[in-house]
Amino acid sequence: MSDIKFEHRKTIEQVEESTELAPKFDQDGLIPVVTTDFSSGEVLMQGYMNEEAFKKTILSGEAVYYSRSRKTLWHKGATSGLVQIIKEIRIDDDQDCVWLRVDVQGGASCHVGYRSCFYRSIPFGEKSDSTILNFEETEKVFDPKEVYGDAPNPTKL
Numbered sequence: 001m002s003d004i005k006f007e008h009r010k011t012i013e014q015v016e017e018s019t020e021l022a023p024k025f026d027q028d029g030l031i032p033v034v035t036t037d038f039s040s041g042e043v044l045m046q047g048y049m050n051e052e053a054f055k056k057t058i059l060s061g062e063a064v065y066y067s068r069s070r071k072t073l074w075h076k077g078a079t080s081g082l083v084q085i086i087k088e089i090r091i092d093d094d095q096d097c098v099w100l101r102v103d104v105q106g107g108a109s110c111h112v113g114y115r116s117c118f119y120r121s122i123p124f125g126e127k128s129d130s131t132i133l134n135f136e137e138t139e140k141v142f143d144p145k146e147v148y149g150d151a152p153n154p155t156k157l
Contacts, residue, residue, distance in 0.1 A: 004055040015095050024096040025051060030066060033098040035109065038087040044109035045117040047074075049098065061086045063100055080147045082106040106141070111148070113140030 007022040009015055015022055025031050030048040037044055047065040049057065053073050056064040063084035067074040077083030084102040091098055110117040119137040 004058050006051065006054075009095075016093050021091070022095055023051075023054065023091065023098070024094065026096075028068075030068070031096060031098055033065065033100060035063065035084065035100040035102055038101040038103050042116055043118050044084075044102070044104065044115070054098070057086065057100070058089065063102060076109070077105060080106070080108075080111075080142070082108050082142075084109065108141035111144060113142050113144045115141050 007014070007020040009022045009024060014020055015024075023031055029050050031050075031054065033047050033049050035044045035047065036042060048068060049064070050066040050073075053064045053066045056073070056075075063076040063086060065074045065076060066072075075083075083105040084100065085105060086100060087103055088101040089098065090101070108115050110119065112119070114137045116137065119135060120133040121136050122133060123131070
């Protein structure tokens with residue numbers, strides 16, 4: 001990982017106005033990542049990276065996250081084949097959030113089998129008297145049991 005060096009955060013000007021990459025990881029050593037489809041702009045997922053995952057993503061050109069539930073690096077698609085090929089990486093003004101724009105091999109990013117992890121909507125406004133989620137995606141791209149077998153579900157209750 002010696003090819004990528006993150007700068008130490010020194011001043012607000014450096015973080016907000018310079019060309020230096022000085023990401024701010026939280027108290028657990030993580031930075032949130034929003035991932036969207038490069039072509040459509042659709043939000044696919046939200047995850048986290050630690051310093052190693054961020055550096056591997058930059059070097060490999062493929063999305064590598066940190067799994068908080070498994071406490072390990074997670075190369076997206078290594079098991080499923082649904083690899084996220086990086087088309088663009090952006091960082092926000094405070095350098096405390098990453099935005100990946102990706103091309104998804106296989107057409108899905110959600111371990112549940114849907115294209116996007118954001119496959120349900122929440123009623124709001126005048127409709128907010130109902131807390132029943134609405135499915136916005138009705139067809140799964142793949143069957144998780146076929147891909148992952150009986151592996152434990154990464155979602156913790």
